[in-house]
Amino acid sequence: MTDALTLPPQPPALRVVPQPSDANVHGDVFGGWIMSQVDIAGSIPASRRANGRVATVAVNSFLFKQPVFVGDLLSFYAEIVKTGRTSVTVEVEVYAQRMRLADEVVKVTEATLTYVATDSGRKPRELPALA
Numbered sequence: 100m101t102d103a104l105t106l107p108p109q110p111p112a113l114r115v116v117p118q119p120s121d122a123n124v125h126g127d128v129f130g131g132w133i134m135s136q137v138d139i140a141g142s143i144p145a146s147r148r149a150n151g152r153v154a155t156v157a158v159n160s161f162l163f164k165q166p167v168f169v170g171d172l173l174s175f176y177a178e179i180v181k182t183g184r185t186s187v188t189v190e191v192e193v194y195a196q197r198m199r200l201a202d203e204v205v206k207v208t209e210a211t212l213t214y215v216a217t218d219s220g221r222k223p224r225e226l227p228a229l230a
């Protein structure tokens with residue numbers, strides 16, 4: 100069953116509309132395309148917290164709850180849930196507005212990814228202190 104929802108109140112990290120080239124011949128969007136967008140969305144708060152370059156070290160969990168279709172307006176909400184010495188773990192939730200209309204909102208994906216702050220030699224770098 101599809102749950103009727105409203106979008107979260109905070110601004111999304113990323114919004115994008117999948118195109119026909121992102122889908123199979125039936126108009127269903129490839130999971131791998133969504134994974135790459137989730138990775139980009141999660142890297143936004145991670146690189147902000149790291150104040151610079153990060154690399155994705157792990158996809159801890161990834162759940163495709165509902166299909167995504169060409170023409171959906173996708174909103175990616177990314178929140179830091181954990182930090183370590185060099186790592187930042189981010190939860191990403193993705194909502195679809197079907198055919199870009201506000202009246203049908205569906206949570207399509209949820210994922211947790213870990214990023215590592217890296218230096219110019221691509222080695223782990225300590226996170227800067229919080230201001």
Ligand SMILES: CC(C)(COP(=O)(O)OP(=O)(O)OC[C@H]1O[C@@H](n2cnc3c(N)ncnc32)[C@H](O)[C@@H]1OP(=O)(O)O)[C@@H](O)C(=O)NCCC(=O)NCCS
Nearest residue numbers: 154155156157182183184185186187213215217221222223
């Ligand atoms: C990311 C990378 C620089 C880390 O280097 P490393 O020598 O393995 O780093 P470390 O073992 O010191 O771990 C660094 C941090 O990552 C965390 N980490 C490592 N493996 C992890 C895993 N499987 N899950 C969650 N966190 C992990 C560690 O706990 C540590 O966090 P902390 O400092 O906050 O405690 C290195 O693994 C790398 O370059 N990987 C490829 C990254 C990449 O190209 N990503 C894009 C995919 S194409």
